[in-house]
Amino acid sequence: MAKQYETAIGLEVHVELATKTKIFCGCSTAFGGAPNTHTCPVCTGMPGALPVLNRQVVNYAVAVGLATNCTIARHCRFDRKNYFYPDNPQNYQISQLYLPICKNGHVDIETPDGTKSVGIHEIHMEEDAGKLIHDAGEDCSLVDYNRSGVPLIEIVSEPDMRSAQEVIAYLEKLRMMIQYLGASDCKLNEGSMRADVNLSVREAGAEELGTRTEMKNLNSFRAITRAIACERARQIALIESGQQVTQETRRWDDAREESCAMRSKEDAQDYRYFPDPDLAPVFVSDAWLAQIRDSQPEFRGEKMARYRQEYAIPEYDIGIITDSKPLADLFEATVAICGQPKKVSNWLMGETLRLLKEKGMDPEDIVFSPANLAKLIGLVDSGAVNTTVAKEVFEAMFAGDIDPEIYVEEKGLRMVSDEGALRNKAEEVVAANPQSVTDYRNGKERAIGFLVGQTMKAMKGKADPGMVNRVLRDLLDEM
Amino acid sequence: MDILAYSAVELSAAIREGSVTAVEAMEAVLARIDEKERVLNAYVTIDRERALKAAAAAQEKIEKGELTGPLAGVPAAVKDNLCTEGMRTTCSSKILENFVPAFSAEAVVNLEKAGAVLIGKTNMDEFAMGSTTETSAWGVTRNPQNTDHVPGGSSGGSAAAVAAGECFFALGSDTGGSIRQPASFCGVVGLKPTYGTVSRYGLIAYASSLDQIGPLTRNVADCAAVLEAAASHDPKDSTSIDRKRVGEDTDFTAALQDDVTGMRIGIPRDYFGEGLDSEVRSAVLAAAEVLAAKGAVVEEFDLSLVSYAIPAYYTIAAAEASSNLERFDGIKYGHRAAAYEGLHDMYKKTRSEGFGAEVKRRIMLGAFVLSSGCYDACYLKALKVKAMIKKAFDEAFAMYDLILGPVAPTTAPRLGESLSDPLKMYLGDIYTVAVNLAGLPAVSLPCEVDAKGLPVGLQLIADSFQEKKLIRAAYTYEQAHHKEMR
Known part of the structure; x- marks a missing residue:
């Protein structure tokens, strides 16, 4: 052997x-x-x-x-x-x-x-x-x-x-x-x-x-x-x-x-x-020794206890976020700006960790600022971008700490809230897909999904899917 | 009155009264330099233009009442191992031939603040390693009392300049006697303060734990005034001491009192044994008699470990020097060999060309005592001896206020006699190096002249921070001695 x-x-x-x-x-x-x-x-x-x-x-x-x-x-x-x-x-x-x-x-x-x-x-x-x-x-x-x-x-x-x-x-x-x-x-x-x-x-x-x-x-x-x-x-x-x-x-x-x-x-x-x-x-x-001892900052255990008290986020999230001081700092700084711990945590636990892993980076390598993450959360909250667009914006932020508000404007990613423009596109989609209209009439609920998708595509993603759904149903019901 | 006959504090008083100007004083000194310097070679660098400009500026401040201290307007010289902003500082070494510092040593800044006016930089043994000023890369300095003799060293240029009237006072540095011994050989007053009294910031180090800057002056009153101006607690030097924290101050001129009544003075028998020149012995013992006659209680005692001081000193000083001088490598400043192949060859050639024989000897000695096989047996043992010597002095100062002895075993040797036998030269430091190892203050005072007309120095040593006792006894001796001479 x-x-x-x-x-x-x-x-x-x-x-x-x-x-x-x-x-x-x-x-x-x-x-x-x-x-x-x-x-x-x-x-x-x-x-x-x-x-x-x-x-x-x-x-x-x-x-x-x-x-x-x-x-x-x-x-x-x-x-x-x-x-x-x-x-x-x-x-x-x-x-x-x-x-x-x-x-x-x-x-x-x-x-x-x-x-x-x-x-x-x-x-x-x-x-x-x-x-x-x-x-x-x-x-x-x-x-x-x-x-x-x-x-x-x-x-x-x-x-x-x-x-x-x-x-x-x-x-x-x-x-x-x-x-x-x-x-x-x-x-x-x-x-x-x-x-x-x-x-x-x-x-x-x-x-x-x-x-x-x-x-x-x-x-x-x-x-x-x-x-x-x-x-x-x-x-x-x-x-x-x-x-x-x-x-x-x-x-x-x-x-x-x-x-x-x-x-x-x-x-x-x-x-x-x-x-x-x-x-x-x-x-x-x-x-001197006592002074150093007394000025020791909050350690992880203390931080976790505080998070449980202060932020309504899952225990699992607390564990992951406090495992890295830079991540915890980013979390706290962003929450301090936007006041939405759960949404901040979601961005860190989801997209942030995914991209870190994908790029072989560590949390201390993160370049985007708390202020920009807070702005992105604000854009989603106000309905200015939907979650799909937000993820695209986030990737750009992760790569180079861009200002999401400026980025959305420059790239023309803001959602179209003009119902008239949406209705025009929806009408084009309905006219181009008579089979789906027939299917819908025959009670096939799935057909509406296809029409929503086509309309979103025609809108280049810059529309609220809920709104698209409502407009389409209104159109079909009127016909 | 002849301007050059004034002491430093007398000159400043005359300038402040308006009977002389700072510029006239500087012109007188420069004229004396023109007359003597060709033979003496006390200076490495003289900056006439800057000196006259600075003298005029000082005069203006004095007239405006902005400069009122006892050194205002006084032309002064500084040893060439003290950095002077914008003025070449070479340590009398080829390796720093064209080095111009970006800042001035704290002691120089302090003197300039007090109104002293810089003439230039005085010659020295290369990197302060030597006892004769013969190891300078810029040629020997001659003793003004007899130009066939050395001025002592390493602050030989400072001592010679003061003795010859080429300046009113000078700063030197003392690592193992480098202020006291040349002061003794040239017949001037030289004081090595307690370690930590004068900031070492800007002093190009020889042996950091032993180096201390101090004054070389024409008399004791000048010595007290210069020390008072130079001393400071400097946060830029970690070894600088705040004298207030040890219950002392820097008001040294207050100690200029003609009174040693009841002062206990010990004479170490070991300082008067074999090797001491008989004329030096009788001159120093006569000085002790003078102090006894003034009311001091003088008695002999045994100071132990005297013979261990030199080996301990040369071990520690060489060890520190070997490291301190590593920065002179041709990379950043100073001399660099003209032709070389690669980095290590550049280092070797630069340092071989840039350093003189005595510096190389001490670098090699220092590298050896720090090497892994020798560190415990040599370097650590020397540190232990150093601690024991300090203890022996502590015991002595439990009995005495001052210790009195010779500065050097002989008066100034003839030029060329010393370098051929370095070991003998090292042994000449027997009475001075222990003071540096123990960090104590000590002063060298002129007492008699020998049959050849060469000055003999008297050394007084005090406990740490007791410069005032030194100054009081030195002043008392000087007063009595002057009367005697008249």
Whole structure:
């Protein structure tokens, strides 16, 4: 019988924090922006500039630590990680090695076998690097320091996960918690949440973990799932053929569905970590810790309870909507404008989830605004568009956050409420379909349905089907 | 009266009274520079146009009554590792040859607010690494007292400029004695404040946990006035200290009192052992007698761990320097090699060309002590020694208000004698580095001259935040010593 293998997976998750300013200076953390416009002497490593810690970074790091059941270090420090690369203006990254802010936590995930606890080894604070732009046309590379100094936390798990499903469940749970805390928007595709996968295999029942590899460049849950399957297979094939797994860092190529080695342990750099003498140690006092605890936002359980009280929507909808902070935020903001929780919920549960699934997107990728969704609901309510047209408008909104009122006017989608115009079309339809008229007269109710359909078609959908039905019956009865 | 004979505070008083103008003072200094600079080479950069313009602006403000402080209108020099907006700042290194900062160091801003007028930037050992100002990429500075000798270092240019009347006062920086030792060699007053007293924002770091900016002046009254103007609690520097929170202030001129009655002064026996020049020893002990005669209680004691200070200092300072100097890579500013193949070759060539031998030595030493095999045995051990040295000083200051000793084992060596034996040069820092490791304030005062006519310095060390005790004792000594000299 073939040997059975077990996979052990640990994650290093980088999360960009949602502070308005950078970790060690007052520059904006906004994504985008012309290159080197969100910079100052500190985040470009100018001689003589000094870092000053943004306390909000500590607030968020501690909040995430509390949510993941960590021990909060009351005394922690920043260390310098020294390496030369142009995206790193000081040629050292300010991070935490010796005394990280949070340690020894856990996150509980749901698996087919029940609840499982994934250990958190530590959470530390650090600064992000800038970005290199390789100019294909010129023989040079350019550096953009806008991202340099954007605050990150790195959440390091224990190697407690055994499958891709568990990894995804862990990441989804982390993402939900962090989004609820408001500590980050956790967008994988924009890089505000990035996961590196440490994976090893061992024979089922073995005590020692196998040699692990670290996989980088995983930009979606799908990529993570595929990379785990490939890496597991690759390591098993090596072992089965009598070879050794090399401890190394590998880069995932999602298009080619394979990974390649970036660097092995042998050529690992010595980062010469040491405490940063420019930054004072951080003391999290009782008062500060209490303040962070007290300012924890509403978590999912509390939100669900509130929804039951405030909004008349089904329990199933509450479950789905509160499972994602962005979806819940969108729901609440739209209801605040239009005051129709059930209709908002229907749009989110129906068309929104359908399109997200179809396009492989996450709720945080939604671009349409609450105001526009409220406007669309208003258009349906006032009878300006019917539900079929509304769905068409919604698809356009989903793709590009258009204003539905303007869109309906520009595309001429507003329903025709002019009964005279409708009657003229209905008369044409009746004249063109004598057989259906005969059938109707003979008591075949179905024939009216066909005539309504034909009339709607002639109206290009811009009519209220109820009105069409009434006009047709009136016409036929008059004949 | 000859303008150049004034001290800084005397000059400012004369300008405010109207007997001299700030522009006349600047012109006098520039004339002195023309006369002396060719030999001394105390400056890296002199900006005459800017200096005269700034002097005229200061004069106008003084006349309008907008500038009233004790440094208003006074021409001053700044060490070349302090950033000056729009004025070249090189750290006396080729790697920053054409670097012009976009902002001024907080200490410079504070002095300019107080009405001091910047003349230019003074020469130094490259990146403040050295004890003679001979490691400068822009040539050695000579000691104005005897131009065959070094001025000391690393703030040698500042000390020489003050001693030669090429400025009325200067700022220096002190990581292991770099203000006190050149002050001692050139016969001026140099004070290294308590760590955190003067903001390090805009000081191009050598060793961040030890660096501190301070004044080099002609006398103690100037020293107190300059320190008072330069010191501030700066939120841009996380290591800057709000003195109010430790029950102290920055009103240093209030301590200019001719009175040490009952002050307890300890003389560490370990500072007078082997290696100390006999003329320096007798000059320093004579100074102690002067203070005793003025009513201080002077006695000898044993300060432990003295021999551990130098290895701990060179380990910590080199470690921090190796990291602090990483940003000089040819990417963003400063020197870049003309020809290279790829990124790593650019780094290597740029840094090989841009840094001098002493800087390279300390970068390598620092990278070594931080490497994974050495970190615990070298770097962490040095941090432990640092903590023990601080404790030894704490015990001493439980008994004494001040500690008195020499600044350096000898007077200024001849040019060219020191660099051939770096280890010997490092050992010359024996009496100064422990003060930086413990973060304490200390002052160097001229006391005697040796047989060669070279000045001998007296060092007074106080507990953290006790600059006022230093200033009071220094002022008292200066008054008594002057009487004696007359």
